[in-house]
Amino acid sequence: MKVFALLAVSLFVSGTAMAQDNWRDAEDVFRTTGKMLDSKTVEFSIPRSDQTVMKGDTKLAPEFGLATHIKFTGTPEKAMMAADLVLLEKEVTPVVTQLQAQRLEITALHNHLFGTDPNVLFLHVSGSGTAKALATSLKAALSQTATPLGSAAAAKSTTVAAQWTTVQGVLGQKGEQKGDVFEVMVPRKDKVTEKGKAVPPFFGAAHHFFFQKAGDKVATTGEFVLLDKEVNQAIKVLNGGKFDITALHNHQLFDNPRLFYLHFWATDSPDAVARTLRRVLDMTAGGVSATTPSTTRGTPGTTTTPSGATGGTTTSPSSGTTTTPSTSTGSGRTTTTPSTGTGTGGTTTAPGTTTAPGTTTAPGTTTPPPSKGSTTTPSGTTLPGGTPPIPSATTPKR
Structure with a gap:
């Protein structure tokens, strides 16, 4: 087992190194090492360490959202590039002019924060071609700024x-x-x-x-x-x-x-x-x-029930049975789907008894009480020991 584990680690490390070598031309242009985000995507991060940026009394570190990020995906010979350039106001027009000359696409210009001193803007750029050509064009634009190329995070x-x-x-x-x-x-x-x-x-x-x-x-x-x-x-x-x-x-x-x-x-x-x-x-x-x-999460396509409730005992619709919604979660998204109603904790509901406005339970349905020390939220998520819950949101119908 140890041999297989070492082999897997070795293959991963060598694969990462090989992928990084593929982007060597871009690394040479930016004079910094790229970081592999996945097998085909590399990122170059260039912090604006030349600037002291304050937000109120807080001094923002260059790595705290103040780094130019340049990403390539695909292959070095046929790459897509997306860049997020951190600029001062006075740098915007010279950079835009150079980007137009280099035939790179400008896709957005905006702030990410307000109340910073100096004011910092973010210019988004995209392009396609060889990684070396794209990096060279982007470097020409960055040369219009004080961005410290060659500095590492x-x-x-x-x-x-x-x-x-x-x-x-x-x-x-x-x-x-x-x-x-x-x-x-x-x-x-x-x-x-x-x-x-x-x-x-x-x-x-x-x-x-x-x-x-x-x-x-x-x-x-x-x-x-x-x-x-x-x-x-x-x-x-x-x-x-x-x-x-x-x-x-x-x-x-x-x-x-x-x-x-x-x-x-x-x-x-x-x-x-x-x-x-x-x-x-x-x-x-x-x-x-x-x-x-x-938090408690469900699996995709399943209906979650509170801890202590009778999971999977919802009754099939029958004559005179009114259904109530239960919450279903999957892939981080919460949707509401109908299921049949159940009685209140620990009681057997007599036929025709209404337990909530407009809700009727099927005859003989029993729901045991919640487990000790648990807190049930309105969304149906139970956290142990009465821990304050993280509520789920219901995705609206479009």
Whole structure:
């Protein structure tokens, strides 16, 4: 078994190294090492370490959402590129002019945060061709700025600070600590195309969160990648968690389905900010795949019942039986499907007895009481020990 394990690790490491070697031309242009996000997608991160950016009394680390990100997918000979350039106001026009000269597409220009000093803008760029040609064209545009090409992001820490362990536990996702910043990416599970070509989730359809210390609390910023019908649900959850909504926009011109990027800012305890972020993750199609103690998740296409309730005992519709909705979850999305009603905890309901307005249970249906120490939420999720629940959201019908 040890031999097979070592062989698997060896193949993974050699495969990663080989994939990284494939993008050597781009690395030479940017004078920095790329990071493989998946087998075909590489990312170059260039922090704006030349700038001191403040938001109120908080000094933002260059890795805290202030790095230019350049991604390539496909092959070095036939690559797609998506870049997110971090610019000062005075740099925007010279960069746009150079990008037009290099025949690269500008797809968006906007802020991600407000109230920063200096004001920072984000210019999104796309293109296709060889990785070397694309990188050379982009470098020509970046030469109009003070972006420190050749500088690397802070090294990944081998240990994770206690507050980031809390964040990982609540989100159910592992992240990376780089200097004073903790970063988490959660790819959506939808199939996304750009100009009719399928693109991997890490190319532009991944939720992206950053965390750093802010006094005795933590600050968080980042973006959720959402479908149109998810946008206002997410805003409601974030607003309820005392998050500032700082931007809402698109990044690409020809993505399908149309994706919206919702940016935010908040300062609170690690547990509090992570719980709010988790609530939004759980209501999107790109939710988390890992189950953490903070929530109970169902499997795709199954109906979830509270702990202590009689799972799978809903009765088939019969004459005079009125059905009530039960909640079904799958792939991070919650939908409402009808199922037949049951009686109240621990009682046998007599024929024709109404247990809720407009709800009639079938004769003889028995529902045992909830288990000791459990708390049942209105959404049907039971958390052990009375832990405050993470509510689920019902996807509206379109």
